[in-house]
Amino acid sequence: MPPELKPSRDQRQALHRWNRYVLGESYIKEVNRRHPKSKEEKKRQSNTFDLVTTVHESEQTYLKPDIQPEHRFEVTLEPDEFTEEKYQLFGNYQRHVHHEGANDISRGGFKRFLCATPLHRHDFDGKKLGSFHQMYRLDGRLIAMSVLDLLPHAVSGVYFIYHSDFESWSFGKLSALREAALAIEQGYDLYYMGYFIWSCKKMRYKGDYKPQTVLDYDTLDWDVMDNDMRQLMDKRKWVSMSRERKIQATLQAPPASEKEGRQDSDEEKIAADVYGVELGNPITAMNAGLSLLEMRMPGVMELEQLEEEVDLDEMKITLGRGTVHEMQDLASWSSGSITDPTSLKSLMGELAACIGPNLARDVVVDLSR
Numbered sequence: 001m002p003p004e005l006k007p008s009r010d011q012r013q014a015l016h017r018w019n020r021y022v023l024g025e026s027y028i029k030e031v032n033r034r035h036p037k038s039k040e041e042k043k044r045q046s047n048t049f050d051l052v053t054t055v056h057e058s059e060q061t062y063l064k065p066d067i068q069p070e071h072r073f074e075v076t077l078e079p080d081e082f083t084e085e086k087y088q089l090f091g092n093y094q095r096h097v098h099h100e101g102a103n104d105i106s107r108g109g110f111k112r113f114l115c116a117t118p119l120h121r122h123d124f125d126g127k128k129l130g131s132f133h134q135m136y137r138l139d140g141r142l143i144a145m146s147v148l149d150l151l152p153h154a155v156s157g158v159y160f161i162y163h164s165d166f167e168s169w170s171f172g173k174l175s176a177l178r179e180a181a182l183a184i185e186q187g188y189d190l191y192y193m194g195y196f197i198w199s200c201k202k203m204r205y206k207g208d209y210k211p212q213t214v215l216d217y218d219t220l221d222w223d224v225m226d227n228d229m230r231q232l233m234d235k236r237k238w239v240s241m242s243r244e245r246k247i248q249a250t251l252q253a254p255p256a257s258e259k260e261g262r263q264d265s266d267e268e269k270i271a272a273d274v275y276g277v278e279l280g281n282p283i284t285a286m287n288a289g290l291s292l293l294e295m296r297m298p299g300v301m302e303l304e305q306l307e308e309e310v311d312l313d314e315m316k317i318t319l320g321r322g323t324v325h326e327m328q329d330l331a332s333w334s335s336g337s338i339t340d341p342t343s344l345k346s347l348m349g350e351l352a353a354c355i356g357p358n359l360a361r362d363v364v365v366d367l368s369r
Helices: 009-023 025-034 039-047 051-056 084-096 107-114 164-169 171-186 201-208 227-235 241-252 266-275 282-287 303-309 344-355 357-362
Strands: 073-079 122-124 127-138 141-150 154-162 190-192 213-215 222-224 316-318 324-326 364-366
Touching: 009 025, 009 051, 009 164, 009 171, 051 171, 084 107, 084 141, 084 154, 084 164, 107 154, 127 171, 141 164, 141 171, 154 164, 154 171, 164 171, 171 190, 241 266, 303 344, 344 357
Parallel strands: 154 190, 316 364
Antiparallel strands: 073 127, 122 127, 127 141, 141 154, 213 222, 316 324
16 A cells, blocks of 8 residues: 555544544643634645644644643554563453454464564664554553564554454554554555455455555556456456456457457456466366466466576575585486476476566575485
8 A cells, every 4th residue: 555545534533533532622622722723724634634643643742741631642663572461452352353262362372473573673774674563552551552564665564453442443444544654654665454355354444445556466566456456356266457457458359260259258268267277276276287387376477477587497406515506407407397297397497486586596495405
């Protein structure tokens, strides 16, 4: 999601409602009395919505120092380390939202799931990088927590939990808006909301934030999620807009014979061919003896692209003796078939197709293990 987020009316209302609850009517009236806004400022606020300003409106750090709000609300960014306070919040959330039992919730599971990731925390080019917990405290009590990966170009929302006492306050909307605001304030290019599974009802909310783009795993291009894409997601198990463009180009091409017209079933046949065996069912394809390169799975380079962008002959291996060889140095290399799943050439091709051309040129595969 690009930083030019345009919150919808209900998203803005959720933020305003929370701010009014935290500040209280007495604080708001007193601020208006002591610090009245100019006509120009009132006009500007009525015509535009400033996400960053509104997000911070009820935070203690941003309030008028001489007027006390109804509640003390603080949001801090902290290391993703385990604390008992965080774990108790996690347990409450898992029980009330995901309906997990006591045996399904453990400190070890919480640590593995949401704490101490391998990402190293540090500052770079004026931005924080690494894994963090964004802590929401009301009157000193931890009421919600975002789990964030701060990457060089994006704020990535990993998980969000809140206490059941505050389930009526639309904290899902509040957290998404706050994380988008963090991306804007700190100069990140994108706010990444994570995987988007259209058929999962619990993930449908991610489609409510606009403008939004979706990553095409084939081309690594970002496509705008519009009504056309939504209709395709209702229709297919997974969607690649680059493959959809291939389908449309084929449909618009003249038929092989002038006597033949396009049939209604042609699009389904072409889609099945473009998307692969049974629209990308890898288990069925693998049982049929197909190579990974023939399955047309999302995120895996197709054979034609692989042959164009990766020189498999120059991929490197080591036999564990401190020496590195290119694949073309092996006597049996030239006799193997890239589409034979049992051959070394096919295995190296599948590896390159999965990790991409840049990494394939640098990786050294250890065959001694």
